[in-house]
Amino acid sequence: MPKHNADIAAIFEEIADLLEIQGANPFRIRAYRNAARMLSELPQEVSQLLQQSMDLTELPGIGTDLAAKIKEIAESGHCSLLDRLHTELPPAIAELLKIPGLGPKRVKALYHDLDVQTVEQLYRAARDGRIRVLPGFGEKTENNILQAIEAHADPVRRFKLVVAAQYAEALEKFLAAIPGVTHVITAGSYRRMRETVGDLDILVTAAAADANQAVRQFTNYDEVADVLSAGITRASVVLNCGLQVDLRVVKAECYGAALHYFTGSKAHNIAIRHMAQQQGLKINEYGVFRDKTSIAGGTEASVYAAVGLAYIPPELRENCGEIAAAKTGRLPTLIERSDLRGDLHAHTQATDGHNSLREMALAGLSQGLEYLAITEHSRKLSFVHGLDTVRLLQQCDEIDQLNTELKGITLLKSIEVDILEDGNLDLPDSVLERLDMVVGAVHSGFNLSRAKQTERILRAMQHPHFTLLAHPTGRLIQRREPYDVDMLRIIREARKRGCFLELNAYPERLDLLDTQCRMAKEEGVLISINSDAHSIYDFANLRFGVGQARRGWLEKNDVLNTRSIQELRPLIQHTMSL
Ligand SMILES: [Zn+2]
Ligand SMILES: [Zn+2]
Structure with missing residues (x-):
């Protein structure tokens, strides 16, 4: 069904x-x-x-x-x-x-x-x-x-995070309602906020007497197409949609060890186990042991503490420097959704969005946003009725008017202007300079050579009014590879020009990539986590952008739109005074 x-x-x-x-x-x-x-x-x-x-x-x-x-x-x-x-x-x-x-x-x-x-x-x-x-x-x-x-040996299908979330959240709710079940959590790559998820690893805690009941209800879940295996405390099923789900039932005293074990990544877990061995300890899914005695395992923090580490958030567990950072107290305090105070990329029905300016503003407000930049497409994208100068200035007037009425949220006048193949922007300076900020984006010419693509974007960024590069790699998860571009040069140019890069939270984009977020952070370039909302519902996707940012080690201070609007204004106007 x-x-x-x-x-x-x-x-x-x-x-x-x-x-x-x-x-x-x-x-x-x-x-x-x-x-x-x-x-x-x-x-x-x-x-x-x-x-x-x-x-x-x-x-x-x-x-x-x-x-x-x-x-x-x-x-x-x-x-x-x-x-x-x-x-x-x-x-x-x-x-x-x-x-x-x-x-x-x-x-x-x-x-x-x-x-x-x-x-x-x-x-x-x-x-x-x-x-x-x-x-x-x-x-x-x-x-x-x-x-x-x-070669078609049935390759494992991966699910976009947003799709996996629909199945995981419904299953978690179902499992939490089973009598005797206390904790329910989805571990694995889902918990690490990977862009795509191969299967779901769900962990629940229950007393030994209740474990089998939980397993049986799980295998009878009405979306189960196939039960691959079922034992006393574990089962594997395939849902109708093709997603495999593995359930483990553990005792409360093993919860942290099991959660750590099933969250991965594999490389992270191997490195942690190796550290434990050097200290004469043994780590498995049941706990941390010295000889045969359990010394930790109820919480993940206790597992890390047992090997002398601070707690490492799941999004960092890729064995990419997080263990060394945890050893020396240099772990980042990762950004959270509640840190976001604004959103700098959204569309309305003036182009391919679905809602009015007012509806978008009120929806943003209800999601805790204090400001929202309206960034329609520019005229080059005629198939979505991209704005020309006249219509853009009209919208600016509407925004000015609306801002006098709105309470609690400010609309910023902007545009998602097309970066043309020669690096010029799709609208004249005379109109761009009247905006609060200018978002630039590549929407065509994805196949240019690396040198040409890089040059194109650098030229656009050198434009005096350029503020923010939207969806910087152009990739669409499982549909379009990133275009070939020298991201380090772009990041360095952004720092030089006082521009910013976007982390587009649209579930199919999640663009900037996690490793590039980290690169930007190291180069001192702020990232803006934006919804690219095309309807009032899309603001909910900001959480996936925050997940990706956390995978990229970003902290509150690394993210442009954690600033208040008073702090933001001089930052986005910086380039205009050049
Ligand atoms: Zn775009
Ligand atoms: Zn957009």
Whole structure:
């Protein structure tokens, strides 16, 4: 039964795939894909919004037709359109889309021209040399298909953090309600806030007498598709969505040791165990032992203390210097979500955002923000109605007016101006200088050489009004690799010019990368953790940006938007006085 946004998103993706194979209207296909992406990243569960009888057409990109389909899926578990598509196309054909290099267009051609419906048929067709003669395929593609199928040993699928969170949070709630269960926590890479998560490791504490009951309820959870193994205190299952979940039930006195053990990373744990050995201690998932006597393990802090270390936050546990820092009292005091006082990247319905200026301001206020920069796209992005000079100045007037009415939050006048391929900005100086700050971003020309891409961005940053480089690598998790760029040079230029880099908290971006955050910190360049909100819901994503910042060792002081607006103004105006 699809319950979570990601489940509904998966159904929409499959519909889009099948429609594309059928050669349906591209706009219709695009609508399903956009809705799928929006849903998979929507922080609030749609099922809850429906319970609050919210009108789903208020969600970005959702018209009455899609709203009805979401409702149908959430309530019945089925989508009649998908059921119908399954009767029109062979059931296994969507499997072909999972072969790297085969998009819907190619699958459609294979189906129509060679009647290929399954992976086996595809393999035979490739082996027999029947694919290379199809228009748009060729010998190289045929070889790639063969290799891809041969290498297709079911690679482990990883889930974006925001998607894993939907499943983890629902499961945690379910487990916490089981009688006898005291603590529930998801460990592993999820707890370390990795960008993607391969599986969930959930740890619960319960008395020995209650352990098996917890395991049995877990394996009966209504989203479980497959029970891989089940014992007295542990079980592994696969959920309907394909995510594997491992449960461990431990006694309270082992909680810290088990949590440390299952949080990882592997490299961190090996290093800690090695330290323990040198001190004549043994660490495992049950505790820290001297000979056979347990000397620690109830809390993680006790585990670290037993080997002479300060407590190391999960996001740092990658064996990348955190152990040495813990030994010498140099661990950072990592930034927290509550440290953020503003957000310097948001869109409204003037471009591709979904809400009005006022709605965005009030939503930001309700999330504890004291200021919010409105950063629409510029005219180059005509497909999202990017602003030209006239419309931007109009919006500035609206913001000035709104600021006289708003209490508790200030809107900043800004723009997400396109960095053109030659490094120029997409709007004239005469208008940029009238803004509170200028956010620059690359939205095209991702394939420039490293030298050209770096030069392009450096030139943009040398612009007198440039304030902040948005989503600095351009990557989209699992969809687009970062463009090739010399980030250290960009960071050093930012320091020289008094500019800043963004850590975009949009779950698909999480851009700047964690290692680059650390680089910026070492170079003394402040990072702005921004939502890039396109709707009032997106501010909730700031927590994922904070997670990434913590992985990058950032402290409150390393982050631009922890400043009050009074402290912020001179920082963002600095470049304007050049
Ligand atoms: Zn952008
Ligand atoms: Zn944006």
